[in-house]
Amino acid sequence: MDNTLRRTFGASQIIDFTADSARLITVTVIPGSGDTLTVESTNSPNPNIATAVWVAWNKGAVTTTTRDVHVGLLTGLRLTRTVGATNSDVEVSYG
Secondary structure, eight states, rough: OOEEEEEEEEEEEEEEEEEEETTTEEEEEEOOTOOOOEEEOSSOGGGGGGGGGEEEOTTTBBBBBBEEEEEEEEEEEEEEEEEEESSSEEEEEEE
């Protein structure tokens, strides 16, 4: 069964979720008009998400709709708007 988590956010957003290591995870980031976002991920245990070790997304700064596929453990995403002032969206699908 596929699960999809969608969020709209302003300046920054931390998304906590747990997807087990056998799953294929697709992350789609949709910046608002004129926005630039940085995306980081972690595989730290969910209870430690606030003090997790964050790793920069391999796609770099995001200015247009960008999708990446991850296989394995992913417990959280941190998205930060570095340029712009509109709302952005993120979609995480796993199953």
